[in-house]
Amino acid sequence: MSSPGTIVWFRQDLRLHDNPALAAAVARGGWTLPVYILCDEEEGDWPMGGASRWWLHESLTALAAAISERGSRLLLQYGAALDVIRTLIKRSGADAVYWNRRYEPAVIERDGAIKQALHDDGIVAASFNGALLAEPWDVRSPTHQSYRVFTPFKKRLLECLAVPGALTTPAQLPGPPHWPQSLRTLELLPTLKWYSRMSRHWQPGERGASRRAREFLARPLSGYAAARNTPAIDGTSSLSPHLHFGEISVRQLWRSAQSAAKRRAAPASAWHESTFASELIWREFAYHLLYYHPRSALEPLDQRFERFAWRADRTLQNAWQRGQTGFPIVDAGMRQLWAIGWMHNRVRMIVASLLIKNLRQPWLQGARWFWDTLVDADLAANTMNWQWSAGSGADAAPFFRIFNPVTQGERFDPNGEYVRRWVPELAGVPTQFIHMPHLAPSDVLQSAGVRIGQTYPAPLLDLKQSRQEALMAYRAMRQC
DNA sequence: TTTTGAGTTGTTCGA
DNA sequence: GTCGAACAACTCAAA
Numbered sequence: 001m002s003s004p005g006t007i008v009w010f011r012q013d014l015r016l017h018d019n020p021a022l023a024a025a026v027a028r029g030g031w032t033l034p035v036y037i038l039c040d041e042e043e044g045d046w047p048m049g050g051a052s053r054w055w056l057h058e059s060l061t062a063l064a065a066a067i068s069e070r071g072s073r074l075l076l077q078y079g080a081a082l083d084v085i086r087t088l089i090k091r092s093g094a095d096a097v098y099w100n101r102r103y104e105p106a107v108i109e110r111d112g113a114i115k116q117a118l119h120d121d122g123i124v125a126a127s128f129n130g131a132l133l134a135e136p137w138d139v140r141s142p143t144h145q146s147y148r149v150f151t152p153f154k155k156r157l158l159e160c161l162a163v164p165g166a167l168t169t170p171a172q173l174p175g176p177p178h179w180p181q182s183l184r185t186l187e188l189l190p191t192l193k194w195y196s197r198m199s200r201h202w203q204p205g206e207r208g209a210s211r212r213a214r215e216f217l218a219r220p221l222s223g224y225a226a227a228r229n230t231p232a233i234d235g236t237s238s239l240s241p242h243l244h245f246g247e248i249s250v251r252q253l254w255r256s257a258q259s260a261a262k263r264r265a266a267p268a269s270a271w272h273e274s275t276f277a278s279e280l281i282w283r284e285f286a287y288h289l290l291y292y293h294p295r296s297a298l299e300p301l302d303q304r305f306e307r308f309a310w311r312a313d314r315t316l317q318n319a320w321q322r323g324q325t326g327f328p329i330v331d332a333g334m335r336q337l338w339a340i341g342w343m344h345n346r347v348r349m350i351v352a353s354l355l356i357k358n359l360r361q362p363w364l365q366g367a368r369w370f371w372d373t374l375v376d377a378d379l380a381a382n383t384m385n386w387q388w389s390a391g392s393g394a395d396a397a398p399f400f401r402i403f404n405p406v407t408q409g410e411r412f413d414p415n416g417e418y419v420r421r422w423v424p425e426l427a428g429v430p431t432q433f434i435h436m437p438h439l440a441p442s443d444v445l446q447s448a449g450v451r452i453g454q455t456y457p458a459p460l461l462d463l464k465q466s467r468q469e470a471l472m473a474y475r476a477m478r479q480c
Numbered sequence: 481t482t483t484t485g486a487g488t489t490g491t492t493c494g495a
Numbered sequence: 496g497t498c499g500a501a502c503a504a505c506t507c508a509a510a
Contacts, residue, residue, distance in 0.1 A: 141508070149487065149507055229489085282488085349489065388488085396487035400502055404491065467491085471502085478503090 004030035009099035013130040013246035015206040016169045020128035021098040023167040031174040035075040044106025049372035051341035054195040057188035062205025072173035075182040091180035100130030105294035136291035146292040201340045209242035217260045225275040231344035232417035240376035286380035297383045300392035309473045310362045326459035329409035332422035341375035352389035353403035358466040363390035399474040409435030
């Protein structure tokens with residue numbers, strides 16, 4: 001009789017350390033067959049965007065190398081996942097398929113169907129939690145309700161949280177007696193090499209993820225709350241793309257950050273109250289919301305916003321996308337996004353507010369642009385945050401929280417360093433005017449080499465007036 | 481069932 | 496320059 005063989009289906013868990021599906025497959029004994037399957041048609045309305053595809057390419061390359069160091073191979077396949085898996089079972093003789101769960105509505109549905117079909121085939125099919133501190137359905141109120149407000153969600157999660165110890169990285173991965181064929185490439189890279197700057201900025205893969213986590217946790221967490229709001233400095237964790245692709249285990253990160261906090265002699269409660277712990281729980285909350293509100297990726301959570309008077313205008317959207325709005329902090333953010341596939345969180349809120357409130361463009365347009373351009377594009381986080389910005393999501397604060405890009409720039413980029421880095425044509429503008437060059441005296445502009453409307457755009461609109469119009473549109477929506 | 485307290489991230493205006 | 500109130504009431508979660 002042949003030894004048991006387990007297909008390990010990698011998805012958004014591109015790591016060997018603390019990987020529940022992989023560890024369970026190894027613990028089962030016999031051999032394992034690692035595979036990644038690309039299938040855009042099974043991602044619902046959200047096939048992976050360009051920046052994510054570049055990241056995935058790099059991450060799969062890193063994973064394949066790590067797997068081959070352990071005497072095995074990573075198969076690459078394209079096509080309907082069930083068909084691919086059934087073919088692999090036939091060619092290899094595997095009797096089980098293990099994977100770590102994903103939580104996007106379309107994927108939940110597909111995975112459920114695959115699990116059922118494999119059971120019917122007489123194959124063992126098992127899924128694991130490799131992506132979250134707690135499953136979305138395990139964090140519920142005493143009356144089994146889901147949550148729509150962060151603070152009670154966090155409180156409940158901390159009450160029921162039990163983070164298990166890390167699972168070790170397998171030293172060896174015995175392969176099947178017969179290797180099915182693999183595609184040589186998934187053709188994830190674009191023909192135009194716009195990703196060269198991203199390559200210099202990021203190190204996708206498990207090694208890059210743990211290096212970044214180590215660097216981040218070497219700093220005092222106490223400075224994080226303030227540092228994360230200053231876009232000119234490297235004050236955020238920058239772990240979002242690594243977490244999205246599962247190159248680092250969030251449970252491992254939780255434990256490491258917790259012990260780093262303890263090593264600094266902080267009282268026991270300090271970790272749970274730290275801003276970084278909260279940020280990790282915000283990620284959990286986003287998954288919780290998407291799980292219980294699967295339509296929220298496309299529709300406003302607050303249905304009154306179905307009748308909000310958006311004024312869809314491609315010209316305005318294009319100016320926003322290209323970083324040509326005439327508001328320096330906004331343009332800096334949009335250009336940073338385009339250059340490195342990532343934008344500082346504080347700036348994400350500012351650009352979203354301008355698009356939604358001042359330009360009054362539908363939040364879904366912003367969500368789609370971010371989806372295509374962010375290396376950390378994540379359906380749960382992207383949905384929650386865009387809905388939050390629109391005022392249609394899980395947020396008690398109402399629509400009238402409208403960011404002023406000049407005020408925000410002066411508060412969070414007081415020296416204009418971030419603006420000058422990403423909007424080089426403004427480099428010579430004195431700090432006093434860096435966030436409102438259109439209001440600078442003409443002699444100041446001249447010596448800075450700036451001609452408004454020519455070397456740098458005039459503001460797309462009047463902030464005060466567009467703010468009033470947005471508030472009026474909001475009032476009108478509520479009244480009918 | 482009813483009541484009570486509270487809710488990520490803001491801006492503007494006027495004293 | 497600083498500070499509190501107004502924005503506009505509403506929904507959620509828990510007691």
